[in-house]
Amino acid sequence: MEQRRIVSMWQQRHAQVLVTLIKAKGSSYRRPGARLLIEPGGTYEGTISGGCLESDVVRKAIWAVRDGAVVWHYATAIGDDSEIPFGLGCGGEIDLLMEPIETPECHALLAAMEAAVKGTPSINITWLPSKSIKLQRVILNSEGDITFRSNSLSMDQIAHARQFGAQDETEVVVEEIAAPQRLIVFGAGDDAKPLVRFASLLGWDVTVADQRPQLARKERFPDAACVFMGKAAKDLSVSPEDAVVVMTHSYEQDKELLALTLPKNPCYVGLLGARHRSSMLIYEVSSLLSWSVEEVCRRINAPVGLDIGGDGPEAIALAILSEVQARCQGKPGGSRKLSVDQVFQYVGKGDTARPAKTFCSERDFG
Numbered sequence: 001m002e003q004r005r006i007v008s009m010w011q012q013r014h015a016q017v018l019v020t021l022i023k024a025k026g027s028s029y030r031r032p033g034a035r036l037l038i039e040p041g042g043t044y045e046g047t048i049s050g051g052c053l054e055s056d057v058v059r060k061a062i063w064a065v066r067d068g069a070v071v072w073h074y075a076t077a078i079g080d081d082s083e084i085p086f087g088l089g090c091g092g093e094i095d096l097l098m099e100p101i102e103t104p105e106c107h108a109l110l111a112a113m114e115a116a117v118k119g120t121p122s123i124n125i126t127w128l129p130s131k132s133i134k135l136q137r138v139i140l141n142s143e144g145d146i147t148f149r150s151n152s153l154s155m156d157q158i159a160h161a162r163q164f165g166a167q168d169e170t171e172v173v174v175e176e177i178a179a180p181q182r183l184i185v186f187g188a189g190d191d192a193k194p195l196v197r198f199a200s201l202l203g204w205d206v207t208v209a210d211q212r213p214q215l216a217r218k219e220r221f222p223d224a225a226c227v228f229m230g231k232a233a234k235d236l237s238v239s240p241e242d243a244v245v246v247m248t249h250s251y252e253q254d255k256e257l258l259a260l261t262l263p264k265n266p267c268y269v270g271l272l273g274a275r276h277r278s279s280m281l282i283y284e285v286s287s288l289l290s291w292s293v294e295e296v297c298r299r300i301n302a303p304v305g306l307d308i309g310g311d312g313p314e315a316i317a318l319a320i321l322s323e324v325q326a327r328c329q330g331k332p333g334g335s336r337k338l339s340v341d342q343v344f345q346y347v348g349k350g351d352t353a354r355p356a357k358t359f360c361s362e363r364d365f366g
Helices: 002-011 054-064 104-117 155-164 192-201 251-264 275-289 293-299 313-328 340-347
Strands: 017-025 035-038 044-046 070-075 093-100 122-127 136-141 146-149 172-177 182-186 205-210 226-229 243-246 268-271 361-364
Touching: 002 035, 002 044, 002 104, 017 054, 017 104, 035 054, 054 093, 093 104, 104 122, 104 136, 104 146, 104 172, 122 155, 136 155, 155 172, 182 192, 182 251, 192 205, 192 313, 243 251, 243 313, 251 268, 251 275, 268 313, 275 293
Parallel strands: 182 205, 182 243, 205 226, 243 268
Antiparallel strands: 017 035, 017 093, 035 044, 070 093, 070 361, 122 136, 122 172, 136 146
16 A cells, blocks of 8 residues: 555655665664655655654655765664654664655656556666765566666676675665555455455455355445456466455355365465364365365465454454465464563563663765
């Protein structure tokens, strides 16, 4: 969703500065790739922190890029005797790339983000600016072909960066500009509505498919990118990057959909239903595919969703989406609650240990 909003603001042609978080060390609210697009007057889209840095960056960004792109360093931890100009309690360090919009390099990056929102990913390789060189950039499509190249870049430089990254004293950042996560929801019942709405809030590309024409209607799912009516599993392409949730409430349809979907090996397949019903489906699908029950169990999340409690469509949607998010991000989906030992590990051993004060200071690297 954030990338969509940034692209939308850029399309209005009023923005002046694009800020990208390119490096994070220690604790940081956002990770590399987070962005902030700034318009005159302080209007912006996106975030590069938990809300602590944005006002400072917005206030200084237009001045900072008056002579071209720069890298600023923000440190967030100091000793007990230092003053705290404003609160940023992350305790880490981040580097921000600030670049003026009206350059071919920035236009190429934003155009690549626009294409990614529509489903076309790419690779952005950026040679960071320093006191001796200006920012340089190359954009590659998913096949590795060059779609944009700064005039000053040679093919040898590009080949070296693709293979080794940094070159001489120049720092190079390689970034995948990914398309939104695609979620296919088989089943257009009322319980699918909050699932589609929540996924849309995350910026995902959601397709709803159902064989029932009275349910498979766009007005029922305004947040979906596509609402499809028909033999969806046969007609829709499912890729290994997609997530699939089967929730038609029809035993026979669920069985057919699972048998058609599982061989396409999507990154996530969830099945809504009670344990007894899901067990019967898994057993029959294994027979249809001539797979072992163990193999089908490994590929299907049933019952679907994390065990977070609650009742009703919204709570079920939250449980499902949490599991899909964890799986697609390669996370176990468990609690990150701190233990007492971890607390003392972070702040120092002993009952009297306490953390250092924190603040945020910037240094212009460009």
